[in-house]
Amino acid sequence: MGLFLKGITLPKRLSAPSLSLIELAAPEKVILPLRQYVGEPSEAIVAVGDSVKTGQLIADASDTHRLPVHATISGTVTEITAHSDPRGLHVESICIESDGTDTWLTPPEAQQPPPDTDNMVTRIHAAGLIAQGPFSTPLAYDLVPVDQPKTYLYRDGTNVVQKIDTLLINCLDAEPSLGVNRYLASTHNDTLEQGIAALKAITGATRVVFAVDKHFSPWPQLNEIVQNDEEEATCITALNGRRFPTGLPIPLVKAALSREVPLPYGHPRDVGVALYDLHTVIAVGTSTTSSAPQTTTMITLGGGALKQQGIATVRLGTTIGSLIDSLGGTTDAAKIICGGPMTGMAQYDRDTPITKEVTGLFALTDTEIQLSGEYRECINCGMCVKVCPVNLLPGILSLYCAKDKFDLAEAEGLFSCIECGACDYVCPSRRPLVHLFRHAKHQLME
Ligand code: SF4
Numbered sequence: 001m002g003l004f005l006k007g008i009t010l011p012k013r014l015s016a017p018s019l020s021l022i023e024l025a026a027p028e029k030v031i032l033p034l035r036q037y038v039g040e041p042s043e044a045i046v047a048v049g050d051s052v053k054t055g056q057l058i059a060d061a062s063d064t065h066r067l068p069v070h071a072t073i074s075g076t077v078t079e080i081t082a083h084s085d086p087r088g089l090h091v092e093s094i095c096i097e098s099d100g101t102d103t104w105l106t107p108p109e110a111q112q113p114p115p116d117t118d119n120m121v122t123r124i125h126a127a128g129l130i131a132q133g134p135f136s137t138p139l140a141y142d143l144v145p146v147d148q149p150k151t152y153l154y155r156d157g158t159n160v161v162q163k164i165d166t167l168l169i170n171c172l173d174a175e176p177s178l179g180v181n182r183y184l185a186s187t188h189n190d191t192l193e194q195g196i197a198a199l200k201a202i203t204g205a206t207r208v209v210f211a212v213d214k215h216f217s218p219w220p221q222l223n224e225i226v227q228n229d230e231e232e233a234t235c236i237t238a239l240n241g242r243r244f245p246t247g248l249p250i251p252l253v254k255a256a257l258s259r260e261v262p263l264p265y266g267h268p269r270d271v272g273v274a275l276y277d278l279h280t281v282i283a284v285g286t287s288t289t290s291s292a293p294q295t296t297t298m299i300t301l302g303g304g305a306l307k308q309q310g311i312a313t314v315r316l317g318t319t320i321g322s323l324i325d326s327l328g329g330t331t332d333a334a335k336i337i338c339g340g341p342m343t344g345m346a347q348y349d350r351d352t353p354i355t356k357e358v359t360g361l362f363a364l365t366d367t368e369i370q371l372s373g374e375y376r377e378c379i380n381c382g383m384c385v386k387v388c389p390v391n392l393l394p395g396i397l398s399l400y401c402a403k404d405k406f407d408l409a410e411a412e413g414l415f416s417c418i419e420c421g422a423c424d425y426v427c428p429s430r431r432p433l434v435h436l437f438r439h440a441k442h443q444l445m446e
């Protein structure tokens with residue numbers, strides 16, 4: 001354990017999220033993008049003026065590259081048009097005005113887990129689950145069936161294929177400011193064990209490792225699962241969650257399992273690991289044992305400018321503006337961010353909806369965002385090199401990217417960058433390093 005030595009330790013204000021549970025009423029309006037992941041959009045099967053009920057299928061998905069969309073409140077479809085999403089993209093979206101009753105089409109019922117893995121994956125897909133991450137994908141597409149291992153890696157003209165042996169459950173969060181997984185790790189979740197059983201069956205993993213934050217104990221349910229495993233193939237690994245970016249996939253696999261994901265283009269599955277957030281594992285358990293599709297998501301609400309901070313279950317499609325209003329508003333917010341302060345995206349439109357990809361909503365004050373002003377030339381101080389968890393030379397990369405020398409940046413390892421933002425955070429010249437890297441990747445992929 002503990003091979004992950006780089007990265008940064010964030011101050012307490014950025015690593016101690018409030019884990020109080022906030023109850024929220026259903027919103028009066030939702031905006032549901034037809035694409036809430038990397039992939040193809042779904043096709044709307046309702047029209048403006050239609051009445052819909054909560055849980056009703058409103059956009060269909062013909063394959064695992066796209067996901068079905070369900071109404072998250074009952075009411076009337078008022079618009080089907082392009083709306084900005086949390087990534088700043090314009091995506092065709094279905095808008096629903098509430099009828100105030102929140103009536104389900106069919107109230108969710110408990111059901112027996114399917115006996116075979118194909119049907120498990122079918123239910124996961126029908127529920128509309130995604131695998132969250134920088135490139136969120138439909139979960140059914142991301143899952144690695146035991147008899148069809150996947151890889152993105154090619155070496156010597158052939159695919160490198162590795163069987164999955166370990167289910168690594170991320171009970172930390174992508175950033176220390178986010179708290180959903182750490183909150184769930186400290187509470188009891190009715191469908192966690194079903195989720196683990198389904199993911200073991202689908203991926204073929206024989207071992208389960210819970211990666212937890214040592215600062216957020218105890219984990220009573222996780223301890224019970226470990227003790228009840230007669231095969232002794234389940235364990236808990238406690239990591240320093242204040243060290244950033246321990247909660248991101250590549251560093252997490254290294255810190256929890258001492259395995260190195262090959263970069264660039266590697267994936268935890270290339271070293272035999274199926275890696276999922278605790279939040280996702282619980283959702284898998286729910287989708288395989290209940291008829292309810294995903295209509296909500298659990299997110300962290302934080303930042304010094306937000307009147308209430310904590311963890312909340314939010315209806316998908318709730319607009320950022322109405323969510324902030326329902327929390328009592330903000331005081332002197334200098335920046336609104338979807339995701340966490342280190343890796344999230346700044347938001348400028350109150351009507352942007354909370355989607356399946358969103359892990360947090362932060363309203364930051366001036367002091368929290370360390371207003372940077374103009375960025376300056378690189379002074380070759382090397383601080384970015386010291387913290388980069390994947391051993392890149394961010395300063396040099398940024399020079400190539402800023403001068404549009406994208407091929408040189410690629411040769412220098414641009415696609416190994418996991419966009420954690422640690423280099424940005426320490427750069428005394430306030431260079432917008434991650435912004436430059438994202439732009440360069442985008443240009444190369446085009
Ligand atoms: S270069 Fe990429 S991986 Fe390295 S610290 Fe910067 S953002 Fe993180």
Ligand code: SF4
Binds near residue numbers: 378379382394428429
């Ligand atoms: S931290 Fe900033 S100034 Fe220092 S080497 Fe890196 S990019 Fe240059």
